[in-house]
Amino acid sequence: MSDSAALPSATTLADAPAPVFDRGYRYRHALESILVPALALVLAAAGFALFLICLGQSPLDFVDLVWRGAFGSAFSIQNTLLKASPLLLTALCVALPAQLGLVIIGGEGAVVLGGLAAAAIAPPLAGIPPLLLQVLMMIAGMSAGAVWIGFAGWLRAKRGINETISSLLLAYIAIALFNHIVEGPLRDPASLNKPSTADIGAGNMFGYLPGTDVHPGLIFGIIACIAFYILIFKTSFGFGCRVTGGSLRAAQLQGLPVTRLIIIACALGGACAGLAGMVEVAAVQGRANASLAAGYGYAGILIAFLARQNPLAIIPMAVVLGGLTASGGLIQRRMDLPDATVLVLQGMIFVAILASETFYGRFAWFQPRRAP
Amino acid sequence: MKAIGVEAVNVTKRFGAFTALDDVSLKVRPGTVHALLGENGAGKSTLVKCLLGYNLAEVGSFIVDGREAHITQPQDAGRLGIGMVYQHFTLVPSMTVAENLVMARPDVPRVINWSVERARLATFMAGMPFKIPLDVPVDSLAAGERQKAEILKQLYLERRLLVLDEPTSTLTPQESQEVLGLVRSLVQAGTITVIIITHKLKEVAAFADDVSVLRRGKMVGGGAVAALSATDLTTLMIGEKHAPAIIERLGAPGATPRLAVHNLATLGDHGRPGLNIDAIVVHPREIVGIAGVSGNGQTALLEVLGGQRFATSGTIAIADKPYHARRDEAFALKVRVLPEEPLRNGCVPSMSVEDNASLRRFDRNDDGSPRRWLDRKRMSARAKTMIAAYGIRTPSKDVPIAALSGGNVQRAILARELDGAVDVFIVANPCFGLDVKAVADIRARIVAARNGGAAVLLISEDLDEIRELSDRILVMRDGAIVFEAPAGADAQMIGSHMVGHG
CATH class of the missing domain: 3.40.50.300 (P-loop containing nucleotide triphosphate hydrolases)
Incomplete structure (x- = not known):
């Protein structure tokens, strides 16, 4: 130790006041990350209004119907929350790897495999206490999702394969695998028109939250969003992830276990998406069938980007998107528009949000003030 | 082809509230090497960018070859015969020198008749005082050769006034001598006028006729190089009478x-x-x-x-x-490491100064045991200490480190890497x-670390x-x-x- 260089200056000057002349930066920065997406949403809404006018429909009627369909009554609010709950989890499948700078878009694969794993273990274990079975189903679903997305992470970290492409292609493989198993080895002979696995049994299904029609998947999603917010922003693990995402070379220079961080973050994201699939089986379908591949994984991408990959911001964004989806039926009936109209709006929002990324740092007022 | 002179008259350029150039006037005589000297951020680059049409000055004008010039875009400067050789090479590495030259022409035809072009290139090369192999890919050339190829490209484009931005920063001493000697001979032959941006005083003394010194956006002095000593120039550049001393190795x-x-x-x-x-x-x-x-x-x-x-x-x-x-x-x-280009290699540009200051220590307690939860208070205190001890100029510890100037990023990373025993x-x-x-500053810190036993x-x-x-x-x-x-x-x-x- 006697040969170690301990520089005196760092300690002797420790009490000197740091020259600070831009105390407000932190708040302006936060405001920027709210205003820019807000601007994008307004632009997307304007574009969609134009689209409606071209179809001879009134944008105001549309807003009114969306409001009523999504939040107008206790029923519609519950419907919105139901639609939002798988999206909370699939958005995390994008947002967690995104902390390391990865763009994972194959959450759909983890959803179907998670649902399949959960549905597959239930019938052989019939007879054990429902709560225990549900826990085991959750573990199975999360593991399946974790392995699938973790594999995309492993390919990235170890073999340098682009994770966006590999996760998307893995999702196709997962869906094909799912179809093969559901229509083949695990098919319930009783399911004629819609090939499905065997029923997990009504007694083993999740119940509803007291006084509502909402299943516990919503609670899982909210807990997961909060827990991962804490993990990412309050722990050393999360800090290491964000360093890796911000600069791979800096992370390597600091000796951070980059490979491990990438695989863990991808596996955690995959576990979330797998849980979404399990909930879909245990709370809605009661079995695994093609309804699992309903696009939750893809909608999660949109939400994660809307939330700027912040797990807490995923909650309100999932509710907004859930509300849009929930009002789709009403719009179809009242405005005589196809169901896909809502998808057009979603697409416009996505493009606007992606385009708005270029606006960060463009407005001088948000930027750090220079030294006088 | 004949060298031209250029004059800047009362040029002012602002970026938002920041005045990059404050009423700067400059006269470059035709057929001379004019050195533009100054510290980083003194406004040298801004001045030449205005001259080349990349920036538009709010106030003031440029006189090129005796006539007032309206330069609003780079093409205008090109038409007037003004060109620039950048610090970083701009030739396409995978293409040959000949291809690079022809592609750079403003009037490159849709279909290139290479036999015609080759004949033209051969005539052009015959008139040049130095040779570069035309048919090898640029990335197989050594740095000095590449720099010469860049200059050659400007001559091929019939530029009569060249701005060289730190032309020797990537060259060996021998290569620097060679390239600058070449530039000098072209100037003496009356082919071109050269403005050279640098902060190497030796090069100014050896190769420039005139020198102008900028400091914080203002023209602070200059004149014939022969009449100025190195001490004079340093004083003008940093505004102090003496160059800062290096700490001795003890x-x-x-x-x-x-x-x-x-x-x-x-x-x-x-x-x-x-x-x-x-x-x-x-x-x-x-x-x-x-x-x-x-x-x-x-x-x-x-x-x-x-x-x-x-x-x-x-x-x-x-x-x-x-x-x-x-x-x-x-x-x-x-073990601590200060990599080159620390903004790219050693820190996370998008994260705050505070976060970057703690990259070495965020997952450790003071006794070295692993730490699971971030300690924001300690991270904040650590950042404040480093900012004060190393004189890091930053708006606050919460701004992204990318917002700092190069020197201050370097100081911040140095502070982090030299924190504690090394x-x-x-x-x-x-x-x-x-x-x-x-x-x-930074050299003194390195020597101090050595004197401390590292x-x-x-x-x-x-x-x-x-x-x-x-x-x-x-x-x-x-x-x-x-x-x-x-x-x-x-x-x-x-x-x-x-x-x-x-």
Whole structure:
């Protein structure tokens, strides 16, 4: 130790006041990350209004119907929350790897495999206490999702394969695998028109939250969003992830276990998406069938980007998107528009949000003030 | 073709609230080399960018060849015969010199008749005082040749006034002499006028006729080079009467090796040879300088030592313990690294100064045990201490570190890496592109770390820096250590080993 260089200056000057002349930066920065997406949403809404006018429909009627369909009554609010709950989890499948700078878009694969794993273990274990079975189903679903997305992470970290492409292609493989198993080895002979696995049994299904029609998947999603917010922003693990995402070379220079961080973050994201699939089986379908591949994984991408990959911001964004989806039926009936109209709006929002990324740092007022 | 003069009259340029150029006037006589001297951020680049049409001055005008010129875009400057050679090369590396030249023409035809073009190029080359092979890809040329090809391109485009932005920053001493000598001869022949942006005083003294000095956006002085001493120029540049002194190296190096690298080899990039190092040994209280021309394996060496690249064979030992650049090892053995271009290699640009200040320590308690939860209070206190102790100019500790100037990023990373006890300190090009004050500051810190007992490995492409700071000098060429020299060895001799004529 006697040969170690301990520089005196760092300690002797420790009490000197740091020259600070831009105390407000932190708040302006936060405001920027709210205003820019807000601007994008307004632009997307304007574009969609134009689209409606071209179809001879009134944008105001549309807003009114969306409001009523999504939040107008206790029923519609519950419907919105139901639609939002798988999206909370699939958005995390994008947002967690995104902390390391990865763009994972194959959450759909983890959803179907998670649902399949959960549905597959239930019938052989019939007879054990429902709560225990549900826990085991959750573990199975999360593991399946974790392995699938973790594999995309492993390919990235170890073999340098682009994770966006590999996760998307893995999702196709997962869906094909799912179809093969559901229509083949695990098919319930009783399911004629819609090939499905065997029923997990009504007694083993999740119940509803007291006084509502909402299943516990919503609670899982909210807990997961909060827990991962804490993990990412309050722990050393999360800090290491964000360093890796911000600069791979800096992370390597600091000796951070980059490979491990990438695989863990991808596996955690995959576990979330797998849980979404399990909930879909245990709370809605009661079995695994093609309804699992309903696009939750893809909608999660949109939400994660809307939330700027912040797990807490995923909650309100999932509710907004859930509300849009929930009002789709009403719009179809009242405005005589196809169901896909809502998808057009979603697409416009996505493009606007992606385009708005270029606006960060463009407005001088948000930027750090220079030294006088 | 004849050299032209240019004059800037009361040019003012603002970026938002920041005044980059404040009422600057400058007169460049035709057929001369005019040096534009100043620290980083003094406004040199802004001034030439206004002249070249990349920036538009709010107030003031330019007079080119005796006539007032309206330069609003780069093409305008090109038509007037004004061109620029950038610090970083702009030729397409995978294309040949001939292809680069022809493609650069503003009137390049849709279908190129290469036999016609070749004939034109041959006539053009016949009139040039130097030769460059036209049919080899640019990336197979050495740095000096490339720089010459850049100049050649400007001549081919019939530019009569060239702006050279730090033209020698990536060249060896020999190459610098050659390129600047060439420029000088073109100027003396009356072919071109040259404005050279630099902060190397030696080059100003040896190659420029006139000099103008900028400081904080203002023209602070200048005149004929012959009439000004180096001290005068330094004073003008930094506004102080004396150049900051370098801290002396105190105490002799220790006897037992602290850092030992043996038989280190890596794979090469793009067909170039990888590392093939027999031995590098650094003792406590010793600075070992690694000199070499850019691209001879210095980056790979730093990357291996910093954990950014795998070695295919060889051993690294710190105080006789094997070292693989893992986080726990670096922490236990007190190894710190200051990489070149720290904004790209050593910190997270989008994260705050505070976060970047804690990259070494965020997952450790003071006693070295692992820490699961971030301690924001300590991180904040640490950042404040470093900002004060190293004089880091930043709006606040919460701004992204990318918002800081190059010198201040360097100070911040240095503060982080020298925080606490340091046994081994690995540094690469620590002063590249920094102003005089920051350079003196950072070199003093490095010497202080050495005097405190650290073993310092200094990898630098600036031979003057190596000679000034090192106890021992190693020369690296083609990925191998080819020569060892004691402190204060002759620069020409080291330079000849750098290029392989030794």
